[in-house]
Amino acid sequence: MTIRLRTRTAVAALSAMLLLATPVATAQALSGPAPARAASTAAATLALPRPTGPYAVGTEVLHLTDHGRADPWVPESGDRELMVSLYYPARPGRPGATAPYVSTGEARLVLTGAGLEGTVQPAALSELGTHARTGARTAPGHLPLVLLSPGFGNPRATMTSLAEDLASRGYVVASVDHPYESVGTELPDGRLLTCVACEKMESAPTKEAREELGRLLSTGRAADLSFVLDRLTGRTPGWRNSRMIDRRRVAVAGHSIGGSAAASAMLADPRFDAGINMDGTFQERVPASGLGERPFMMLGTTSHSPGGGDESWDQGWQHLDGWKRWIGVEGSGHSSFTDVPVLEDRMGVTLDPSVTLSTDRQVRIARDYVGAFLDQHLRGRHQRLLDGPTPRNPEVVFQQP
Structure with a gap:
């Protein structure tokens, strides 16, 4: 089985963010020829795509500590600490500032890891335009909850565009940072955590050791996600607006190891x-017992095809016993379901030359198919988009193992 954690790819994807204010010569050295606009576009003019739903979007960051578990990667650090960005449907109006894409401290860590400190200002990352506003009043209603987990090495910020869009469509979204599994996570007390798990994966001596680390990452994140769900929906909720969450309608989604x-x-x-x-x-x-007939969707590149190189998808498909879809997107890449294509587009650079889809198509497909899945299974609204191929989405392939 191929371990698809993409440690180096994750770091390379984050390197895309660093080029927002990089001179053309540096951009060319890292990524090949870049259009002149990559050097002249000011960071302040760069922004994620606008959310498509009818709601305004509010956001709040939570720092949660699981006192029942020591951190699995750095046990001496004490109890497991998590950073969570919440996105929620908000009332009209524009109170508060838009949230930073990443903190300045996190930006510095990414810059240092890429060897670009002093070349790119941290503000080029932290000031990337987002659309969720702090301090926004919650919209009325009792709404479904979606938890998001990012790829290995990536901070939760790389799921921001999808999170904002889902919130604009009427979902509460919790995007979770898994400490020591990201190149940069900043805690409220100023501590900056690096990717210790990445280092362990890189130094694993055997394929079996890497597979065991992959299993620990997956199950450890599952424990993180369950703890976040506890804190959002339990008797003593850790978020002041938890009352807007419908605990009977909860989904979980993630990219790569997420x-x-x-x-x-x-x-x-x-x-x-x-x-x-x-x-x-x-x-x-x-x-073999499956997921208890609960719905599950596998959405990815067409490198994940039946009988292809990743046997875990074939095996997983066979054992899924509820509603299920295996959807491939022709012309996409591993990071097409994250913010990375947007960052590449805004900078005029290319990290994955195998991707042939436009940025707009990558963003639209991820938003539309994830949104349709959630609307069908958390809201009970049948979505024709999930029934099979459509003329408007010729890149989308419904795999039939």
């Missing part, structure tokens, strides 16, 4: 009603 963690979370916790794996190898095998 997609594997979505399946692991469903295996471990029956409170997750539906799940999505976006282009991630299943690090924990789906057992």
